[in-house]
Amino acid sequence: MLRCALMSPSAKRTCPWEFIVVRDETKLRALSGCKTYGSKMFDTAMAGIVIALDPTLCDNTWMADGAIAAEHILLAAAEQGIGACWCHIYEREESEAMVKELCAIPADKVVLCAIALGYPDEEHRNYELDQLKYEKIHNETYNSHNSR
Numbered sequence: 001m002l003r004c005a006l007m008s009p010s011a012k013r014t015c016p017w018e019f020i021v022v023r024d025e026t027k028l029r030a031l032s033g034c035k036t037y038g039s040k041m042f043d044t045a046m047a048g049i050v051i052a053l054d055p056t057l058c059d060n061t062w063m064a065d066g067a068i069a070a071e072h073i074l075l076a077a078a079e080q081g082i083g084a085c086w087c088h089i090y091e092r093e094e095s096e097a098m099v100k101e102l103c104a105i106p107a108d109k110v111v112l113c114a115i116a117l118g119y120p121d122e123e124h125r126n127y128e129l130d131q132l133k134y135e136k137i138h139n140e141t142y143n144s145h146n147s148r
């Protein structure tokens, strides 16, 4: 999973990310309280990966680079039968301050998200192929819709 993260693409291969692996139970439970909503998966998560980035390493692509790395982790986890969920931190000032303190992340880094990892206790509702929003796909111009 972490190898996948380290191999994910970034603009000009700046690799602006740092991955903080959290296994300590006290820290994981603290992550659960980093937001009032949307962080409760850390109540039972077995591990977490906090993604912090250095925005000075690239002009304006750090967030895309971090998001792609996060997605690499999510896909690698799924392939290994591990449940993973993105907990959004960026621009949640209090949450970011809390996560930074918890993981001793330097002030000049930006925390994008924390990925919770564990064994899922529920089945995720997958998309149905025939119910995808095919109208989101356009042919050549925005106002021309794709026919299936």
Ligand SMILES: Cc1cc2nc3c(=O)[nH]c(=O)nc-3n(C[C@H](O)[C@H](O)[C@H](O)COP(=O)(O)O)c2cc1C
Residues within 6 Å of the ligand: 037, 038, 039, 041, 085, 086, 087, 088, 089
């Ligand atoms: C950018 C982004 C931010 C997200 N933030 C949160 C979050 O803070 N808390 C949470 O429980 N899930 C969060 N998620 C997970 C989504 O809510 C959703 O569970 C995930 O996309 C999988 O569900 P789906 O297959 O129905 O899209 C986030 C996902 C993305 C892509």
